[in-house]
Amino acid sequence: MINVLWRKAMYIVATLGPKTISDNAIQKLIGAGIEAFRINMSHISKDNIKRIVGFIKSNYPDVKIIGDITGKKVRVSEKLKDGFKITKGEEVIFTVEDQYDKLKKQLVDSKLKIIPLNIKQAIIEGLEINDIYIKDGRYRLAVMGRKGSVIQCRADSTIYITKGKSCTIKSIDRSNMDIPDRDIEDIEFLMKNDVDIVLLSFISSAEDIRKYKEKINAISSRINKSIEIWAKVETKDGVKNILDICSETDTIVFGRGDMSAEGGILNLPLYQWEICRSLHKSGKMFIVATNIMDNVSLKGRPSTSELNDIFTMMKNGVNGFMLTSETSVSTNGPLAVRYLCKACNRYSNILNKRKIKNDVRRK
Numbered sequence: 001m002i003n004v005l006w007r008k009a010m011y012i013v014a015t016l017g018p019k020t021i022s023d024n025a026i027q028k029l030i031g032a033g034i035e036a037f038r039i040n041m042s043h044i045s046k047d048n049i050k051r052i053v054g055f056i057k058s059n060y061p062d063v064k065i066i067g068d069i070t071g072k073k074v075r076v077s078e079k080l081k082d083g084f085k086i087t088k089g090e091e092v093i094f095t096v097e098d099q100y101d102k103l104k105k106q107l108v109d110s111k112l113k114i115i116p117l118n119i120k121q122a123i124i125e126g127l128e129i130n131d132i133y134i135k136d137g138r139y140r141l142a143v144m145g146r147k148g149s150v151i152q153c154r155a156d157s158t159i160y161i162t163k164g165k166s167c168t169i170k171s172i173d174r175s176n177m178d179i180p181d182r183d184i185e186d187i188e189f190l191m192k193n194d195v196d197i198v199l200l201s202f203i204s205s206a207e208d209i210r211k212y213k214e215k216i217n218a219i220s221s222r223i224n225k226s227i228e229i230w231a232k233v234e235t236k237d238g239v240k241n242i243l244d245i246c247s248e249t250d251t252i253v254f255g256r257g258d259m260s261a262e263g264g265i266l267n268l269p270l271y272q273w274e275i276c277r278s279l280h281k282s283g284k285m286f287i288v289a290t291n292i293m294d295n296v297s298l299k300g301r302p303s304t305s306e307l308n309d310i311f312t313m314m315k316n317g318v319n320g321f322m323l324t325s326e327t328s329v330s331t332n333g334p335l336a337v338r339y340l341c342k343a344c345n346r347y348s349n350i351l352n353k354r355k356i357k358n359d360v361r362r363k
């Protein structure tokens with residue numbers, strides 16, 4: 001087994017994905033300095049999760065495993081059997097899950113492709129929708145016309161559509177949505193397999209967590225297992241209610257991928273700053289996820305702005321970082337972890353020295 005080289009000043013989490021689910025890849029990430037893994041329940045099969053958890057638990061009992069459940073995330077519905085490409089300028093139809101089969105029959109002779117979303121008609125009734133975004137806001141489809149739940153859109157760029165792909169409708173009100181059945185099944189699976197932490201996605205209020213806790217407590221008394229609960233904040237309401245959310249959990253993860261789609265990428269630093277200010281001296285753990293070391297995936301070294309971002313976040317009280325696509329879909333995962341650990345160690349040494357100096361000066 002590879003030994004962990006050093007203990008880091010910050011909590012560093014890596015997401016496992018197609019490029020890192022083998023035992024060998026997991027060992028390399030641990031050797032580079034990882035002390036917790038995120039498993040995205042939306043992308044990894046249950047068989048693979050069982051194998052990964054078994055491997056980590058029996059070889060690295062101190063490494064924590066975090067199961068990230070999908071929450072109230074809008075995605076392309078599982079009802080879409082075969083994926084397809086839509087080209088720049090092409091018009092397509094989005095619809096809701098409960099209208100998809102009917103619409104497919106009605107439009108059988110039309111050339112328009114239909115994309116079903118995993119939401120029910122009631123969720124979008126009366127809602128003004130100007131755009132639908134795909135993959136954390138990276139691709140935009142402008143709404144050209146709409147009749148109830150039949151939404152005609154034009155693509156700004158060429159995109160591949162497959163089931164499960166993440167979508168964003170900015171104006172959506174999640175308070176009307178039920179906890180997806182899939183989340184409850186996934187939580188029970190995580191508990192039965194001794195996963196340490198469940199990461200609840202799209203938490204917008206303390207009430208959201210309490211609803212999950214009710215379900216988790218019921219499972220817990222039935223199977224006699226427990227699990228730690230963390231909240232992922234990635235909506236405007238979540239940022240607004242951050243202190244309220246903290247009353248129900250000790251760890252907050254800021255999901256910058258979804259947040260940039262939900263709140264607009266230009267506003268992202270402002271949301272991040274707002275959470276830092278709110279959590280300052282709260283004693284809560286604050287972990288920032290996504291787009292931490294993307295340049296290492298692309299070019300083999302971090303960019304100046306990534307390093308500056310990391311330093312500023314540490315100065316503002318962030319306690320940990322969560323790598324997502326850097327380790328799940330890139331072959332440069334261990335390199336990203338090494339750079340991140342080195343940066344965190346170096347900056348925390350400097351910040352600690354500065355703090356001690358200032359404390360002494362104040363006395």
Ligand SMILES: Nc1ncnc2c1ncn2[C@@H]1O[C@H](COP(=O)(O)OP(=O)(O)OP(=O)(O)O)[C@@H](O)[C@H]1O
Pocket residue numbers: 015016017018040042043044165166257323324325328329
């Ligand atoms: N097993 C997989 N098969 C295909 N694509 C994957 C897989 N795992 C991850 N991905 C892709 O890599 C990206 C980064 O993976 P990660 O698990 O960090 O997801 P994420 O950005 O939180 O995704 P999502 O928002 O879809 O839950 C995802 O957006 C997804 O498109």
Ligand SMILES: CC(=O)C(=O)O
Pocket residue numbers: 232234254255256257258259289290324
């Ligand atoms: C990690 C995650 O969910 C996000 O960045 O949105």
